[in-house]
Amino acid sequence: MVVSLEQAVAAPLCSSRLADAGARVIKIEREGGDFARNYDSVVEGESAYFVWLNRGKESLVLNIKDPGDAGLLNKLLAKADIFIQNLLPGAAARAGFDSSSLREKYSRLITCDISGYGDTGSYADMKAYDLLVQAETGLCSITGTEEAPGRVGVSVCDIAAGLNAYSGILEALYSREKTGRGLV
Structure with a gap:
């Protein structure tokens, strides 16, 4: 089972690939839901991005700052094989869900x-947004025109991050088969 505390693109893409491979994925959403739910409404009233990134998952709304909800998340993690998170820097740690603490438990x-x-x-x-990373890496300078550089049409940096995370998780699964221990 995969538990993913996720929003936007990178983590949802990673966990969607695991769902596509047959894993049970439980997406933990904040109250009000993943903000990607509101990107558009082109798929029968739902966001195309959200549908693309979250197909095949179960969804559970939790406030991880609430002790009862945090307890429920810990019960899920006790049974989980994989935990993915892409919250703002430090947010998971402040709530007690940092990798080192979880792997001790x-x-x-x-x-x-x-x-x-x-x-x-x-x-x-620092927070990272796909467009910001595209600009920082120089990708925007080779997209568009010299007079008007632009972003790549899709969130290519977030997609790359999600696929790299997926690859790392697959490697960690193989390692765990040999060692019996999870990895970060």
Whole structure:
């Protein structure tokens, strides 16, 4: 079972690939739901992005700051194989769901933290948005025209992050078969 505390694109893409491969995926959403639900309404009144990224998943609304909801999330994690999260930098840790704490409690749990800039360095606490990362990497300079650079039409940086996370999780599953322990 996969438990994914996710929003937007990167983590939902990763967990959707796991769902496509046959995993049971439980998407944990904040109150009010994943903001990607409201990107548009072109798929029978639902967001095309949301439908694309969340097909085949179960969804559960939890407020992880609430002790009762946090307890329910811990019960799910005790049975889970994989935990994915892509909250704002530090948010999962502040709620007690950082990878090191979770792996102490659940030694076979594979954890995957997706962030824009990693967990160390001067950018570690910064929010990352696909367009911002496209601009920082120079991708916008080769898209559009010289007079009007533009973003790539899709969230290519978020998609790449989600696929890299998926690849890392597959490698961690193989490793756990040999060692019996989950990885970050």
